[in-house]
Amino acid sequence: MTRSVKVHEYTEKRNAILDVAARYITTKGYEQMTTQDILEALQISRGAFYHYFESKQALLMALVERIGEQAEQLVLPIVSSREMAAQDKLLRVFAVLNQHKQENLDLVFAFMRVWYADENALFRQKLYLARVKRLAPWLSQIIQQGTEEGVFTTPYPDQAARMILSLLEDLGYTTVELLLAEESEHPDISRLVQLGEATADALERVLGMKPGCLRQSWSEDFSRWQALLA
Template sequence: MARIVNEAAHTARRNAILDVAQQAIITKGYEQMAIADLLSELRISSGAFYHYFDSKPALLMALVERLGKQIDQRLLPIVQDPTLNALDKLQRFFSALDQWKLSHKRLVFAYMRIWYADDNAIFRHKLYASKVQRLTPELEEIIRQGIQEDVFHTPYPEQTARMILSLFEDIGYATVELLLTEEHTPDDLPQLERITSATTDAIERLLGAPEHCLQRPWHEEISPWLVSPTEQQEEQVL
């Protein structure tokens, strides 16, 4: 019984550190986040902190892994739903990802600044490898179901799943510069719509899926991203 209590206390303390660090990343940015400030807010010693995380990058990686688990909790019920066909699952899979990102917009913008910074290439690679390892089996399961239902036509379900994730990685690179630019132009939204439509078209071709089966009216889904969290807060205040 004591062991269970200790494990619960350990998990609670670890999550408390992650919660404070995540809020600091949102409000200050990762580079400006100081371990000393976290210790002060949490009222713990440096020894207590380093018992859980041996470095600032390790803390960041733990935050990303926790986010991954939270996203999985949204995606797994879709993948495992026996009432959905493969095409519905794939559409809901992508939609759930988009909805999660939009509902955590400030956090996503904060992490974008970390992930795509020039000096964070190693972290970016680790993050991508973790994402591939976590999401490939889920996408592969949907693709195999689609092959059985004769809606997807590919002899390489696992490799197709990995290539789809590669396309999402590429669209991240293609859009991050636009999203992180302080000043937007009227051409940004059509450009993002073209990028998204092209990526969706590529995914349909990889799957051997019916044409336009994954296309959606992107305008309403993309336009909220062109308002930065700071600008959105200012609009709400006004």
């Protein structure tokens, strides 16, 4: 058996475990899901499972990493485009990532409950740093292009990229706090919209964009989230 065939088989089996884990996390919740659930669903041994993942948390991290890789594949064609202006690139990146979340809404909400649990603070920090490492260079590239085109005025593209990710992380925190605190009731959609608008305003200031450009482009996304969460 050639090396390429072995790699393909390994990837295929590993992805099969991740697919089942994603389904159970969505339907049962991460805490309620057990490795035994996965073994029974795939008819594999415990040894086979540990060949691919050393622990349940390693499985979760791999699943989040796979989602990150999928998101990166959506972003890369936008960043590398030679025809698209920088501001259009930035707006498009936000739009495709937002759409990706909306298309996987059940999994996103399931991850929220795990991601922001107090006992997973270290895990969350590791994933945040991994996300910065993955996305900051692409954002910095767009920002650098924008400064050359005169639509962004920040002289610090690398730092601005990290600030953007930090602001989006904070938006995630506050959104989860609001949604999970009011999970048994109707969420305060107007408050969520306000949080999004405040983040858009802060991002515009970090980049030195024309005021309102980002918030205006996000208005359609706000409307979609309102419909999904209502």
